[in-house]
Amino acid sequence: MASSRAVPNLAFRRLRAQHSPGEFAAAVRRAAREIGEQVACDARYIGRVEAGEIRCPNYAYERVFLHMFPGLTLQDLGFRARAEVRGRAARPAPFSPTDPFPPTDPTDPATDPPTDPTYGSGRPRPPGTAGELSETSETHEESDVLRRAFMTSGSATVMAASLGLGGAPVSAAAAPPPVLSVPAIPSPRRVGEAEVKSVEDAVRRIRLLDDRHGADGLFRRAAQPLRAAYALLDAGATTRQSTADRLHAGAGELSISVGWLAHDSGRLDDARSYYAEALATARIAGDLALEAHAFSNTSFLARDSGRCREAVRAAQAGRRAARTLGSARLLSLLALREAAGWAGLGDRAGCEQSLAQAHQLFAKGPHDADPEWMSFFGEPELEAQEALCHEALGDWTRAARHAHRATVLQEPHFARNLALYRAELATYLARAGAPDEAAAAGHQVLDLLDEVQSSRIQTKLASTARALLPQRRLPDVGGFLERHAATNVRA
Template sequence: MTGQAPNDRLARLIKEAGFSRKSFARAVRDSSGSAGAPINCDHTSVSRWLNGMQPRTDTAGLIIAMLSRTLGRTIALSDAGLASSAKPPVDLGLAYPETLAEGVETVMQLWQADLDEASVVLNGQIRARAWSDASLAWLLTMPLSADEKEARIGEADIARFRVTVDLFAQMDNRFGGEHARRSFIHYLSTDATRLLDGRTSGKTSPRLVSAVAEATLLAAWMSYDSGLHALAQRYFIQALGLAQAADDRLLAAGVLDAMSHQATFVGRYREAVNLARAARQGTAGVATPTMTAHFHTMEARALARLGDAPACDRALTQATREFERRNPDDDPDWIGYFDEAELAAEFGHCFRDLGRPAAANQYVTPCVRTGRDGEYLRSDFFATMVLADAHLGAGEVEQACLVALDALKVGEQLRSARCASYLREFSVRLVPAVTFAHLGDFYEQAADFSLWQQATMAQ
C-alpha cells in the first residue's frame, strides 16, 4: 500500500450508511447482481478500498449507485474518494447529438464527469473543429423530436426548476462563475436528471428540454468564467443540441453567440466570427432586433481582435441599427441583460482592441457604476477595466491606475478567471510605463486584492 492514502471519504459514507465492512461488501454484491454484472467482493476488498486502492470503473459505479440509494441523495465519485476510477471518453460532449435521447444521456454523463473532477473534461484542450461541426449540424438538421409520454412532470416542476436556475444565474453575475459552479452542477445532476427521467406530455416535453438547455448554457458560461474552457465548450455543444431538440431556435442561436464569445476569449478569432454569423444566419427573419444586435457585436469583438477595423466598424454599425429597432418586451428572458450600457461596453471593447482609446473612453465611461445595484457586478468590472485600458492607451498612466484600483474594489467579491485575465492583460500593458513615478504605489495597493493576486500568480 506504499504511496496510497487512506480513503477517508469512503469511510465516512460507509459509517453514515450504517454498514460494517462485511455488510457493505454484501450490499455491493447484491447491487451488482441486480444490475446483471455480479462482482465478487468481500470485507477484504472493502479494506483495500479504504486503504486507498481504487476499484475498477464498473465497481466504483456500483458503489456510488448503492450509496446514493441507501443515503437518499446523489453521491459523486469524488464524494467517495473514487474519482480516479472514472474514465469518461476523451470526446465526451464534443459531438453534436443526433437524437434527444443521445443529448440527454451525454449531458448527464458530462455533469457526472464534472462532479467527479475527471481530468479529461476539466483539463482537456479546446477543439476548434467541434465548434464548426456543431454549428453546421445545427444549421442543417431538423429538431430532434422525442416520443410523447404519459404526463407526470408538469408545468409546476418546470417553473420551480427555472426559478432555481435563475437564482444561480444571479449569483454568477454578482459573484462570478467560480463562486457556485460546483453547487449548480450538483443541482443539475440531481434535479434536472430527475425531471429528464420523468414522464412528460407532448406539450410539456419541449418546455422542459428548453429549460434544461438554458441551464446547461449557464453551466457552460460558469465553466468558461472559471477558466475551464474545454469543459465549457462541451457544455455549449450539448446546450445547443438540447435547444435544437426543444425546437427553440432562438436559444440555440444564443448558444452559438456564447460560443463566439468564448472563441474570441481563447484567441480563435476566425472561428468566433463564423459562430456569430451562423447564429445570425440561422435566425434570419425570426430573431429579435436585440438578439441580432448582439450577434453583430460578437462578430465585431472578434474582428477587432483580428485588427480588421473596416469590417469591425460595419458590424458595429449594423448592431446599432438593429438595437435602435428593439422592443425589450419581445425578447427572450435570457437576453434581457443586453441594454444600452452593455451595448456601449461592447463598443468600448472593440475600440480598445483597435487602438482607439479616446473612442473606447467615450463609450465605456457611462457604463461604469451604472447604478444597477451590483446585479451585474462582473460586467461592471469588465467595463471599468476597459476604461483603465483606454486611459493607458492614451498615455494617462496615473488615471489608468486609479481606474484599475476602482475595478479591483468593484470586483472584490468576484471569483472569476476571466476577471483575472483582464487584470493580467492590463499588467502587461503597464510594463512600458515602468518609469511612471507612482507605479510602485499602484502595485502595492493592488497586491491587497485577491483578483490581482490571482492574475499575477499566473504570470
C-alpha cells in the same frame, strides 16, 4: 432572534489584531484558496462573527479558520459547539466534514449563513417576475449560496423532487435541509409543472448569483442541478408536449449558464462542451431561441479563445436562427458578436459594418419577444462590446472612450459587470498612455473584488498592472501596483 442572544466574540476580535475587517476577510479568502476551499468572506461576515451573530461557522469556514490558526480549536476562536448552537444532540448524518455541501440548520439564525427569506422566492433576474433578492443579502461562500438559492423556502420540496432528492413530498417546514447531490431519478416518473419550474428557477438564480458575485466558485456546484435537469429529460415521462418543450428549453438554458460560469472562470474547454450540449438540445427540440443563444455564447467564447473565424461563423449562424423571433435586441447582440470576430481577424471594414448594424438594431428598442436571458444587454453592454472591438483593432483611445461610457451607464447592483467594465477601462487607459487614470480605475476594481470573483476580471486587472509597470515611479501608479500585489490577484 439571533440578536437577542448574541454575545460578542472577543477571542476572534483579538485574532484580527490591527487588521481591518476587509483586510482580515481577504486573508480568509487567501487561506481558503491554499486548501482548495471556495469562500467569499467579506468585512460584513467578519463583523457578524465578532458581534456573536454567527456562533458556529459552517464546515467550510471551520476548515479555513483551523488552517489559519493551527493548534487552535473552534472554542479557542470563540465559537460554540455546533450541537449546542443547533439546540439538539449530535446525531449521525449522511454527510462527512469534507462534503462540499455540509448540512446547515436553516431555522437557526445563529448558524452560518443566516436564513434569508428572499432566497428560494423565485426571483428571476429579468423584470416582471416576482421575488427579487434583497440588495442587502450578504455574501457567503458559494457552496452555501447555491444550496440556499436553489433549495430553500417554499420551493424546497419542489426543488428536492425535481432534482431527485427525495421520496414522497413533505412540507417545507418538516423537510431536512436539502443538498445539491444528484442521485439517480427513478423511472417511470411523471415530470410536470413543478419540476419544469424548478429548472427554470435554477437558471434564473445562477444568473443572479453571477451578476452579484461572478463565476469563480459557482461553476462546479451549478453543474449538479444541470445534471439533474438532463436526468429529468432522460426520464422522458412528461405529461404533455408543452411541458417537454419547456423542459428542453430550461435544460438548454441551464447548460448555457453553467457554460458561461466555466467561460468566465477561465475553463474554456469546459465552456465549449456545455455550449455544444445546449446547441444539441436546441436542435433536438427545434428551439430557435435556444439555438440563437447557444450560438451567441459560442461566438463570444471563440473570440476569447482566439478562434475569430469561428466567432464570425457562429454569430452568423445565430443571426439566421434569430431572424424570425422578432427580437431586434437579440439580433443586435449577435451583430456585436460578429463585429468582435471581424475585429479579431483584423478586418476593420467588416467590424465597422457589423457595429453599424448592431447600433441600428439596438435603436429599435426592447420588445416583448426579447429573450429573458438578455436582461443584461442594455446600453452599458453595447458600449463594452464595442470597446472590445476597438481593443482588438489596437485603437486604445476609442476602446477607453466606450469602456468609460459603459462604467458610467452601468447600474451598481450588477457588480460583476461593473467590475469587468472598469477593469477593461483600466487596461485601455494604460495602453492609451494615461497611467494615472488607469491606476484610478484599477483601484475602483479592487474595491469590488471583495464581492465579485471572476477570473476574467482578475486577468484583466493583472494585464493593467503589467502595462503600468514602466510608470511605477508615478505615485498613483505605484500605489495601485502595491495594492494589486497585496490582494494576491491571480493573472
